[in-house]
Amino acid sequence: MAPNYKLTYFDAKGLLEPTRYLFAYAKVDYEDNRINRDDWPAMKKSMPFRSLPILEVDGHTIGESNAIGRFVAKRTNLYGHGDIEQAKVDSLVDFLEDIKYAGTGLISIFREQDEKKKQEMKEKFFNETLPDYMEVLEQHLQNNNGGKGFFVGSSPTWADFSIAVAVDRLEMFQPGYLSKYPLLSAHKARVEDLKGIKEWIAKRPKTAT
Incomplete structure (x- = not known):
């Protein structure tokens, strides 16, 4: 069964856009969860590093934009040979x-x-x-x-x-x-x-x- 990917970030390109490019180029489906900044304070303490973006994949949560990008790049074979x-x-x-x-x-x-x-x-x-x-x-x-x-x-x-x-x-x-x-x-x-x-x-x- 294919993994389920969910990206959570603000409604912006920002730190997450390179990862969205990875998914788009590799034709991998994911949930693009965009939150309202007014909702962020209530969510903050539940985040792994109290920051966004995060990636949820098959029961695991990954924080920090470069760690997310690196993980997805590896998964999509876009990390170099x-x-x-x-x-x-x-x-x-x-x-x-x-x-x-x-x-x-x-x-x-x-x-x-x-x-x-x-x-x-x-x-x-x-x-x-x-x-x-x-x-x-x-x-x-x-x-x-x-x-x-x-x-x-x-x-x-x-x-x-x-x-x-x-x-x-x-x-x-x-x-x-x-x-x-x-x-x-x-x-x-x-x-x-x-x-x-x-x-x-x-x-x-x-x-x-």
Whole structure:
């Protein structure tokens, strides 16, 4: 009997979207349980790490977005072939965490209430902090098949989905930013055009984040 998967998160793309891409590309059914943020305080203490997202599978609950993504990537054969490729996939996904907390930190920027200060923080992040990280990603992509395919090996992995979602979020916050990085822009388009993911993007709920 096929396993039953249930993802629980807020009504957002956020931390869970790479996992949704994995399921979509692999054509694996799952329950996409989206909760109202007003309901979260009452649920929080029942969560394994008092955070979302979680994945429930056959009586087990898994927390933390990267652990969930890694588990689903393994289950769907989208984690790379062999331990070297898998280590490369992990390192790229971990590098996205470095980006998230680089400089002032994206989270701090988007939580800032003072609009003037927020704009100053945002400009510094996109103009001074982020370019080094984007150049590193482009170099990794360039090093694999000349940047015309995927980040690891010859087929899509969890790393590709995680990076495509991350750069899409950056483009959303700073429209036009990806034009400086043509390899990453083309990679994002390539991922979003994959069968399964293309259909998911067309039908997924429209959310702000």
